[in-house]
Amino acid sequence: MRVLVDGDRGYIGAVLVPIFQAAGHEVVGLDVGWYDGCDFGPQPGGYEQRTGDIRDLTPADLEGFDAVVHLAAISNDPIGHLNPDATYGVNAHGAVHVARTAKEAGVERFLFSSSCSLYGAGGDAPVAEDGEFHPVTPYGESKVIAEQGISPLADDSFSPSYLRNATAYGSSPRLRADIVVNNLTGTAFTRGEVRLQSDGSPWRPLVHVEDISRAFLAVLEAPRDVVHDQAFNVGRDEDVVQIRTIAEQVSEITGAPVSFADGAGPDARNYQVDFTKIRTQLPDLAPRWTIRDGIEEIWNDARERGLTAEDFEGARFVRLQRIQELARSGRLDLATLRLQ
Ligand SMILES: NC(=O)c1ccc[n+]([C@@H]2O[C@H](COP(=O)([O-])OP(=O)(O)OC[C@H]3O[C@@H](n4cnc5c(N)ncnc54)[C@H](O)[C@@H]3O)[C@@H](O)[C@H]2O)c1
Numbered sequence: 289m290r291v292l293v294d295g296d297r298g299y300i301g302a303v304l305v306p307i308f309q310a311a312g313h314e315v316v317g318l319d320v321g322w323y324d325g326c327d328f329g330p331q332p333g334g335y336e337q338r339t340g341d342i343r344d345l346t347p348a349d350l351e352g353f354d355a356v357v358h359l360a361a362i363s364n365d366p367i368g369h370l371n372p373d374a375t376y377g378v379n380a381h382g383a384v385h386v387a388r389t390a391k392e393a394g395v396e397r398f399l400f401s402s403s404c405s406l407y408g409a410g411g412d413a414p415v416a417e418d419g420e421f422h423p424v425t426p427y428g429e430s431k432v433i434a435e436q437g438i439s440p441l442a443d444d445s446f447s448p449s450y451l452r453n454a455t456a457y458g459s460s461p462r463l464r465a466d467i468v469v470n471n472l473t474g475t476a477f478t479r480g481e482v483r484l485q486s487d488g489s490p491w492r493p494l495v496h497v498e499d500i501s502r503a504f505l506a507v508l509e510a511p512r513d514v515v516h517d518q519a520f521n522v523g524r525d526e527d528v529v530q531i532r533t534i535a536e537q538v539s540e541i542t543g544a545p546v547s548f549a550d551g552a553g554p555d556a557r558n559y560q561v562d563f564t565k566i567r568t569q570l571p572d573l574a575p576r577w578t579i580r581d582g583i584e585e586i587w588n589d590a591r592e593r594g595l596t597a598e599d600f601e602g603a604r605f606v607r608l609q610r611i612q613e614l615a616r617s618g619r620l621d622l623a624t625l626r627l628q
Contacts, residue, residue, distance in 0.1 A: 327462065387400070406452065477600075493560065499577050
């Protein structure tokens with residue numbers, strides 16, 4: 289298939305694109321380039337990379353594609369808090385705009401990168417795809433609005449799917465330091481301690497970035513009736529864990545002791561997720577990675593690529609810091625989240 293992947297130059301995109309290429313699909317990327325140069329090893333290549341803002345897409349840009357994979361977004365809570373209106377502008381209305389434009393251009397498949405964080409502050413029971421939404425941040429809320437705006441577009445000629453990813457972990461040519469497994473492992477490497485920002489009690493569903501990418505591929509290639517207007521929680525039951533369990537694993541593997549940041553307390557984001565649907569509807573998609581393997585992968589890459597504390601805690605790998613750096617240097621307008 290000929291597939292447009294937007295957000296291809298981010299953490300997930302840099303892993304997903306080569307997996308799609310290896311499966312024989314022709315990929316074209318579209319990204320505004322916020323994290324260009326924030327590299328962790330060699331970048332993927334061998335495909336057309338367009339530079340632009342998803343909010344400016346027109347049907348002519350999407351003509352001739354069989355599918356759109358929509359990854360581009362403000363990708364975490366802290367940036368979402370900087371300017372909630374702009375977050376909704378990109379993540380919610382921007383996502384609906386891309387879906388509507390794809391439909392107008394005759395694109396048949398639309399894969400939306402949603403998030404388990406739309407379940408927000410869940411109860412004690414694991415929540416399935418038909419569970420209630422209780423997002424606790426503008427980021428989580430933006431994913432709810434996007435799904436609810438895209439779904440009415442589904443018809444005989446347009447099949448959107450919503451991949452509600454667990455929190456990702458693992459190495460990527462565009463590494464992120466602000467997601468929990470990566471953060472704890474990288475801090476163990478650069479600072480010699482596993483530093484917890486909360487008391488470690490919250491539950492969090494986790495999934496390796498390569499398994500997320502393979503889930504996108506599986507949905508892309510699945511029969512239409514299996515994925516048409518369907519949401520899938522992307523992850524696996526064994527990897528819904530408390531943050532303190534991750535910290536203990538990182539400590540065991542790296543030998544670095546666990547410590548708590550000043551004022552570390554409970555975290556409002558606390559939820560458990562049920563992955564039965566993806567396991568049964570897409571049975572060939574068995575996740576390959578364990579959290580333990582992911583910790584070892586990041587640790588080995590950190591050693592090979594010479595990860596420094598300055599990079600790991602700075603604009604290169606922390607999304608919020610990079611956005612603030614772009615704003616400080618006058619290259620990004622925070623009110624609109626547009627590059628100048
Ligand atoms: N990483 C996770 O743990 C996780 C979990 C669940 C869902 N997701 C979702 O997956 C998607 C990708 O996440 P990621 O971790 O790769 O994020 P990322 O921040 O590393 O990458 C996002 C990419 O989108 C681009 N982008 C942002 N706004 C844009 C715009 N208006 N126009 C064009 N490009 C734009 C950025 O330049 C960046 O390259 C996001 O939608 C995110 O919400 C991520």
